[in-house]
Amino acid sequence: MFLNLKPGIESTEDTEHTENGTHAPIAPFPQKVCALLFPIPVLQDKNSLTEFRKIAGLEQNRARKLCPYLLPVVEIVPAAFTAPTSVTTTRELLRSTGMSPVVVHHEPEGFALNRLQGALLREAYCLVRDGVVGVDEVDRLVRDGLGRRWAFCGPFETADLNTPGGVERHAERMGPAYQRMGAERGQHDPWTPQLVSEVTRQRRASQPLGGLRERVAWRNRALMELEQLRRRVDHATGETAVAHPTDQTAEP
Numbered sequence: 007m008f009l010n011l012k013p014g015i016e017s018t019e020d021t022e023h024t025e026n027g028t029h030a031p032i033a034p035f036p037q038k039v040c041a042l043l044f045p046i047p048v049l050q051d052k053n054s055l056t057e058f059r060k061i062a063g064l065e066q067n068r069a070r071k072l073c074p075y076l077l078p079v080v081e082i083v084p085a086a087f088t089a090p091t092s093v094t095t096t097r098e099l100l101r102s103t104g105m106s107p108v109v110v111h112h113e114p115e116g117f118a119l120n121r122l123q124g125a126l127l128r129e130a131y132c133l134v135r136d137g138v139v140g141v142d143e144v145d146r147l148v149r150d151g152l153g154r155r156w157a158f159c160g161p162f163e164t165a166d167l168n169t170p171g172g173v174e175r176h177a178e179r180m181g182p183a184y185q186r187m188g189a190e191r192g193q194h195d196p197w198t199p200q201l202v203s204e205v206t207r208q209r210r211a212s213q214p215l216g217g218l219r220e221r222v223a224w225r226n227r228a229l230m231e232l233e234q235l236r237r238r239v240d241h242a243t244g245e246t247a248v249a250h251p252t253d254q255t256a257e258p
Contacts, residue, residue, distance in 0.1 A: 085113065174202060
């Protein structure tokens with residue numbers, strides 16, 4: 007799926023590139039974004055897995071190209087030839103429209119979002135295969151557990167808030183257990199002291215250690231408000247609500 011932004015077009019469309027070089031319209035593209043993005047040509051792949059460098063040659067002005075994957079969170083994936091100004095301009099543009107841009111600094115298969123999702127799905131399939139839980143149980147574990155936590159805090163912030171001493175202490179306590187779990191699946195990705203130090207540095211830059219208690223209180227209030235919303239939605243749709251008024255567990 008390619009986005010062709012051209013001058014004089016008040017609204018543009020997602021298009022599918024065909025063998026003869028034409029572009030067939032698929033769905034409308036936000037008019038505001040289109041107007042603001044010009045004159046930066048942008049391509050977006052259809053399945054979020056294709057590496058941008060493999061498709062960028064279909065257009066001219068390669069130095070002005072990058073590949074944002076448009077969701078409420080947006081992955082901005084510049085290639086080696088993408089001008090830094092294109093990245094900066096696009097990031098600020100997306101922020102101004104209320105989106106949450108994330109710059110992906112390399113082009114691994116699946117980029118970043120799908121790799122995180124893939125890690126969870128791989129383990130989910132393994133748990134079902136091994137008879138640990140069923141499909142519905144996996145969905146409920148994520149929907150009523152991880153998903154509720156992660157609606158407000160990502161995995162690093164969750165670990166930071168749920169462990170006295172923050173993410174560094176969490177890695178010390180839980181890192182060996184997670185390494186053993188990974189080894190069961192044939193993985194060897196230890197949380198080295200250098201890696202933990204870098205993660206801690208970035209977390210402390212975002213949230214000083216002294217402010218964690220206040221942030222935990224904010225998170226708990228947010229979870230209670232989310233629970234009230236979930237109960238209203240569940241009542242309206244006939245689903246059964248599961249209460250999680252606060253999140254006091256020590257492990258994300």
